[in-house]
Amino acid sequence: MECTCLSRKEVKPFVSQKKERMDYYDNKEQQREGVGRRKGDGWMNWESWEFSSWRDAILSCLTPSAYGKRWKAEGRLDEEELRSCRPRLKQFWLETVEHLLDLQAMSSIHLCSAVAQPAVVVMSVKMEELEVFCKQLPKIELHAHLSGSITRECLHEIYKKRKEAEPSIGLEDPMIVIPPGKVDYDLETFFPLFSKYIYQLCNDVQSVRYSTKRVLQDFEADGVAYLELRTTPREFKETGMSKEQYVETVLESIEQYEKDASTSMKTLLLLSVDRRDSFQKALGCIDLAIRYKHRGVVGVDLCGDPLRLQKGDVTIFREVFAKARENGLGVTLHFAEAAKTSSDEELLVLLSFKPGRIGHVIHVSDAIRTEISKRKLALELCISCNVHAKMITGSFQDHHFRDWWVEKQCPLILCTDDVGVFCSTISNEYVIVAQHFGLTRLQLWELSFQTIDPIFGGEEEKMRLRNLMVSWREGNKL
The missing domain is CATH 3.20.20.140 (Metal-dependent hydrolases)
Structure with missing residues (x-):
């Protein structure tokens, strides 16, 4: 299943890059060669878990529920498809939050407070839930x-x-x-x-x-x-x-x-x-x-x-x-x-x-x-x-x-x-x-x-x- 993600313009208000145009590439070699994540609208594949635009689902400040509803409203998913993909969507969302916080910790990017603060809270709560689950x-x-x-x-x-x-x-x-x-x-x-x-x-x-x-x-x-x-x-x-x-x-x-x-x-x-x-x-x-x-x-x-x-x-x-x-x-x-x-x-x-x-x-x-x-x-x-x-x-x-x-x-x-x-x-x-x-x-x-x-x-x-x-x-x- 493939789903089109948000464009760079939609992402821009939420992140300031320290290195111009590096957000679409995994390393400098890929940037020079023009390979890696393609410019413009990115894409995500559930199986390969490749995300573009700095995992724009989180950068758009949408919860997994809201993101799913957006896809449905745009006609990209019907009700049955939304139900079936919801667990993966939630997992994608949590992985995205964790990845973004790691990037911010390494000073690769700077997240605006609209993203960073909720992300920290979410990860803190989810970590506590994970720890309780693993103990039980x-x-x-x-x-x-x-x-x-x-x-x-x-x-x-x-x-x-x-x-x-x-x-x-x-x-x-x-x-x-x-x-x-x-x-x-x-x-x-x-x-x-x-x-x-x-x-x-x-x-x-x-x-x-x-x-x-x-x-x-x-x-x-x-x-x-x-x-x-x-x-x-x-x-x-x-x-x-x-x-x-x-x-x-x-x-x-x-x-x-x-x-x-x-x-x-x-x-x-x-x-x-x-x-x-x-x-x-x-x-x-x-x-x-x-x-x-x-x-x-x-x-x-x-x-x-x-x-x-x-x-x-x-x-x-x-x-x-x-x-x-x-x-x-x-x-x-x-x-x-x-x-x-x-x-x-x-x-x-x-x-x-x-x-x-x-x-x-x-x-x-x-x-x-x-x-x-x-x-x-x-x-x-x-x-x-x-x-x-x-x-x-x-x-x-x-x-x-x-x-x-x-x-x-x-x-x-x-x-x-x-x-x-x-x-x-x-x-x-x-x-x-x-x-x-x-x-x-x-x-x-x-x-x-x-x-x-x-x-x-x-x-x-x-x-x-x-x-x-x-x-x-x-x-x-x-």
Whole structure:
């Protein structure tokens, strides 16, 4: 469907250009060559979403309703066509407002108050509505590290209790170590934050139990219906806590939390092998996962600092993960996080472990990408983590979510990774893809719904989630 937009003369009163005639071209090269958006009356195509005259629907100060009525009055749409295009018209209008505000922020154009003020108000209201929608949307979180999901406030509370019991504790207040609002941790500074601080603070039964409960509360408050937490079994010699006791404490905390009648979120556990582990240490982690399978351990993970090479190459873990699969455990892997450990040779070895899901998936060649698509592997994508940690080049709009979303070859799973460090909830990850990649509310629902099949929680849990999601969609008339 094509619709003629307003002419330049109709637009002129509402915008002053800083560079003459640049409004019809995407760049100077197009201006010189005379290509790009054509002069005079512009046009818009619903499928290609090409707009001219600085998206003149907004510059003419018309609401989407008024714009539609104008088309109808001019004979360009009948009543039935107006009804059918109204959702797209509204989406076009909102996209236009957002784009114009971005341009004004970059000083590309100056909007008159008749446009700018209503636009700011509209976007503010629409953003609030989007945030509420994304929080209420039932969501599934499949890539969340337990220790990395502990908020600074929770760590501060644990610190105060430890300080009272041990005045000479050799740790600073977490509000100093991890200042509120600081999220720019890269791969060089991220991992030491855990080894040198968080693991030293949460190293006994009481602190692990308290922090686990708080993490569960935070995820459920954010609208998570199903959660797979992951953690590496640890022993703390200073407190006498063994790996077995650590895993039991986490599982007991989950069991105790789910006994609350008001709790509807289902939580299961994944145990993580550190890529720097020896074969025997990795095998011990798998044995623990098998031992506690009856209590809610449903899978295993390969994680760890991708900048630090393991003791030997990753082929030593093939037998380890084969044993996990043979015992009915799901397998997920941190995959292509850093260029240093993302050679085709290494990634093919990881794929030989036959994972059900892979996480991050940043530094992949075309050959590896083709193989991933061929297998239709579920991708755990952690957008805020990748941006803040500078694991990708650029910002949110440059994230590889866009490419995978367009291709529709693999199920995509939005994840937080470490919400306690990067301060972006799973709801906010949905807001991000709506903002930067133009997903509609229905597409956000579909994105959440497609996360059901890749869970490790079994068919009964998948059925519960499907029923929940369908009921929610019908109730919200999507």
